[in-house]
Amino acid sequence: MKSKIYSFRSKIVLAATFFCASACTGDFDELNTNPNSASSATADLFLPHGIQSAVDIQSGGSLGMDIGEGFSQHWARIQYTDIDQYTVSSDVYTAGWQGLYIESLADYNRIYKLGQESGNTNYQAVAVILRSWVFSLLTDIYGDIPYKDAVKGLDGVLLPTYDAQKDVYAGLVAELKTAGESINTSNTALAISGDILFNNDMAKWKKFANTLSLRLLSRMIDKADAPINVKTEITRILSDPAKYPVITSVADNIQLNYLDATNNQNPVNVNRKTRDDHRVSATLVDKLAALNDARLAVYANIPADGGTYKGVPNGLASSDANALGLTKTSKVGNYFVAATAPGVIMTYAELLFLKSEFAYKGVTIAGDAAANYAAAITASFAQYKLAAPTDYIAANVLKTGADGFTQIMEQKWIALFGQGLEAWTEYRRTGIPALAVPKLNTNQNVLPTRMPYPGSEESLNYTNFSSALTKQGGKNDMKLKLWFAK
Secondary structure (H helix, E strand, O other): OHHHHHHHHHHHHHHHHHHHHHHOOOOHHHHOOOOOOOOOOOHHHHHHHHHHHHHHHHHOHHHHHHHHHHHOOOEEEOOOHHHHHOOOOHHHHHHHHHHHHHHHHHHHHHHHHHHHHHOOHHHHHHHHHHHHHHHHHHHHHHOOEOOOOOOOHHHOOOOOOOEOHHHHHHHHHHHHHHHHHHOOOOOHHHOOOOOOOOOOOHHHHHHHHHHHHHHHHHHHOOOOOOOOOHHHHHHHHHOOOOOOOOOOOHHHOEEEOOOOOOOOOOHHHHHHOOOOOEEEEHHHHHHHHHHOOOOHHHHEOOOOOOOOOOOEOOOOOHHHHHHHOOOOOOOEOHHHHOOOOOEEEEOHHHHHHHHHHHHHOOOHHHOOHHHHHHHHHHHHHHOOOOOOOHHHHHHOOOOOHHHHHHHHHHHHHHHOOOOHHHHHHHHHHHOOOOOOOOOOOOOOOOOOOOOOOOHHHHHHOHHHHHHHHHHHOOOOOOOOOOHHHO
């Protein structure tokens, strides 16, 4: 895989050189040639960057490590703790917005157009699936977002309108259905390349489309004003695995496998080369210790000075956090900070927890809630090559009623370690587990409900920006509840 990535990066450099050479000849016909034309580039040149740019943002940087992992109380800050007290600089939420729109989504638009021009429907499907995933990240993080009008600057749409979150989710489910159905796994003329996520395996892209759809449907399942019949859509997918396949094992986990090579390493590993600001949250350590959960040994390291696992409470004053000692507290487990640690998008465990929730909420095709719940815990252990102890499964057997739903979501929160943004979203959607807001916080004792829109939206797209906030019933702050949480 390493040689393939280097090959793709080399092609991008060559393509950039070609564009520069064309622009410098003085030939205005060449200068005015559409750079997205198949005569200038091919889709495989944009696919590696399009994939990695989005996974990097989701998994690394402050958005992944502080907002996702921190606000879900998987991790905590032991140095520079302001962000753990909910003081979030505009750089954090601006970087996520701009990176996903300007880098990732722009790449997917190019891939889609190039797929159209070359007649390759598989490239078009891949672009739609990736685009749907990134739009889901954006709406999960910010709320209402530019969706239908997004990334259309070259088409003259410079002031995109915002779509309601419920309409974004419904639109994405429809797009994913069409994209998955359009994939051709047998026609070699439609083979793709440049795919660093699934190594050009179109069957896996079909599974991604449908599994992601189930995640999006879970956002809507409790909403009376959902624009689509959520249970019907869940049934459509789960009742026809031949047409709508989903991931079926830990081996199917949807993740980018990073490489131990410059520019291809997991972003958390890159951060750890110069920083040491994070520890495992005391919330998680205490929960796993109380359960006698073997995953604690993977999620956290024993402090450098020895002893037992020691988590750091979220939101401490810097002086109090520092006083706990860098060598006396548990760093994030080696598995998650390695250069080759995968950037996880979705797992088999998550799918099984989704099915358990659906079954609990009356979707019969999802199977038995208790069986899916137990299988999800087992899959989470297996993800780290651990066997789920039978006594652990027995001790945590699913209860009936509301207690059972709490168990499903608490175990899902545990299993989502390393997928901080998703864990934060699920907490905001369900309120489970019962996370305590740090005593020191700057968000009026509210665990942040969203990220603010960046200042560029207010200054450059004010009418649509202000309309979106009015429709959501709040200010551009971190206390505005998103549609899925109302």
